[in-house]
Each structure stands twice: as structure tokens, then as C-alpha cells.
Amino acid sequence: MRALLFDLDGTLIDSAEDIAISAQRGFEEVGVVGVSREEVRAHLGLSLADLYRALCPDGDAARRERFIQAYRRHYAEHGTEHTSVYPGVEETLRALSHLRLGVATTKLTAVAEQVLAKMGLREHFQHVQGTDGFPPKPHPEVVRRALAALGSPAESAALVGDTDRDVLAARAAGVRAAAVTYGGWSRQRLAALAPDVLLDRFSDLVYWVGSNEGVPGVGGLGAGRGAGGGGAGFSTLMR
Template identity: 35%
Template sequence: MKDARLRLVIFDVDGTLVDSQADILSAMSAAFAGERLPMPHREQVLGIVGLSLPEAMLRLAPDRDEAVRARMVAGYKDAYMTLRARSGVAQSSPFYPGARAILDRLGAVPDVLLGVATGKSQRGLDKLIEGHGLQGVFVTRQVADHHPSKPHPAMIEAALSETGVDAQDAVMVGDTVYDLDMARAAGVTAIAVSWGYHPPDTLRHADAVIDAFDALPGVLNTMWGTVI
């Protein structure tokens, strides 16, 4: 690298690093069935991925009272954990092509730190990290349990504080407008991936859009100079 400044690459999880849509859709179906409510369309459900579960349920079932939505959140969590336990993390939330390779490549650069900012719970993220053998990869892990829902910038602000990295030296990599808006609010660069749960034409306000993980190093090198 040209200088000794630390850089931070923060990743979203669902829809960015792993494809967990099958279990998300099944768990959401169970949550709605538990209240005898019709399941929203697939696009609606995938459209809320990245939000905290209470915010997601508010958007999917706005006409239901808080107690009903709280039961739906609990039902979703129970169903998701059951599905994952049945099939295992590697099958229920497989890596997107190139995801593990880019984590290994970036993690090998001395002055580049890796982090996560996700709508998952602490328990959910811990299980995913264990199942994929990602222990020690992420130096900062921000989850929905401890922050307002995306696009509030709290997750990124906490990641910057924990790592001591300046906002100008950090990027957020995600697949939804919530990720991009969170990055903007925190003053960090927003990089969108085109393979996730929000349509690519909704991600045009990103600072960069990549169609494959092997394009990420080039984008970072352009932003930071020769780094990787």
C-alpha cells in the first residue's frame, strides 16, 4: 500500500456474501401461516431483506397490531433456525461465487480490515460464521440486536469506531438500497453487488456496482490507489 492507513471493507451478508433466500422465504411463510395470514409475494419478502425483523414485519404486515407482528418475528426466527439446523449452513446459506475467495484475498492484505453489517441477529451471524468456518475473518461484526435497522448509519459508525478507521477509508458492500443509504448516511463509499435481492436498477446511486466478486479489488484499487 502507498501509506500505513488502515482501510475497512464492510460486507452485508444475506444477498451479498451468501444466498439464503430459500430459507428466508420458507421462514417468512411459516411466520405468516402461524397467524393465518396470506404470504406476501416473493419480491415483497426479498425486498425487506437487510432490515431488522421488526421493521420488516411492519412493512409486510402494516395493518396488524404490534403483538401480532411480535409473534410473527418469533415465528420467523424459530422457523429459520429449524430450517438451518435441518440442512446445515453450507446448504441453507451457500456462498455466492467468489465470495470466500475475495474474503481470503482481502484478509491477506495487512492494512485492510474486514467487517460485517447485517440485519441478522447475533445468534444468526454466529451460526453462519461457524458453519462456513469464518472465525477470525471479520474484526468488527454489527448485527440487528444492537442497532436501529438499516438504513440508519449506527452499524457503520460502530464499525468505524471499533477499528479506528476514518470514514473516507471505508467502503460498504451490499445488495440493497438499505445498504447504500446506510453507507451514504455514515459518509462511506457505497459499492453495490448486482446479484442480490434488490433489482440492479434500484442500485444506480451506488458509487460503484460490481457484477462479480473478482471485480472488487479493481474498484478498491481505483478508490485507494494500489492496495491489493
């Protein structure tokens, strides 16, 4: 394996609360009341346009665009107030620094760059690819552009994400799909999609990459996990 791509929200960072709050503000600004944070959370991973269509299917394109702009204004000012990096992310990215690492997100590239910088993660990635004017996941374009920027062929890469859109985008782009079970979708729902691997902890990625490279425990992360301590918490569903 030569390259790893990562979804951002629900994979590297727990940003659900900030996204839900900004979406609520956006809906309120365009006169849509009563949308709960729980409803927004249930649709995490959608583009803003698709989120609007899911929760307010009125077919009003102008109103939808006002919602998107209102969301972006609020998120730009408050988007990381309740956001945190998931446990093990920074250590794992350092352990995998021998690979080409990139981000492939539904966020705009500029927004993703800002969030990664604020969360102290930007330095770990050779490229950040947002969804700028082309179809979002599950369409594979964001994955293809990220791979092109990293100079990596699809057959030597994987996409790590937390929803069906990530798994489907990975398949469509011809890369392996690694699904984390702590983000937007449950382990059961993700397992039904048969990704290449299910990861209960982000740090389990090291073991999966090592198993594909023939070097278990790359970088020594998680030393001592084995007899008596439980093995790596991942399940390989198919190769």
C-alpha cells in the first residue's frame, strides 16, 4: 500500500455537534423551524445541498442556496468550538508517515484546510482534497483527484471513512475501503456494505496496513497488544 486517503468528519474528527448547530442556524435563517440536531446527525456525510433536500424537500433551489450560505457563515465562525480529534489519530498518522497521506472530504477544500489547521492535523497530509464544484461522494471524483495529487495508483491505495458514501466512493474509484465504526454509521450498518476492513479504533489502521505490507504493527504503535491484552480491533471482511 502506497497511499491512504481519509474522510474528515466522523473519521479524523468528531465534529457532529458543530455541524448540527450550524445546520440548525442555517435552517432557521431561511425560515425552516423545528429541525433538531438529532435529525441533522442522522444525515451526517451528506453534502449541504443533499442535507437540505433530506430535511426540507420543498424543491426551492433559491432557499436551499440561502441555507448553504447561512450554514457556511456560521460554521466559519464557530465550526470547531465543540470539535475534537478522535483518540489515537495523531499517533497513528505519525506511525503511517512512510505512506502518502491525503484527505478526501465533502467539505470545500478551503474549509477542510482551515479545520485541519485548527485541530493541529494539517502537517500530517501531503494533500487535502475537498469537493469543489463536482459531485460529492459516493461519486468517486474527490478520491480520484486526491490520488492524482498524491501520485498514487488506485490499486495501491485505500480510503478510510465512516459512512456508506465513503465505502461506495472507494469502490467506484477502485481503492480499498476501510470503515471506522465510531463515526456516523454503526458497525452493523457498515458491515452490510462489506468494506475491506472494519476498524473499531483509528489506531487499528496500523495493524491493517501492516497486514497488507507484511509488517504487523508498523511503527510499533500499540506494542504489547496481543496475548492477554486482546488483538487489534479490526475485522477483515474481504481482500
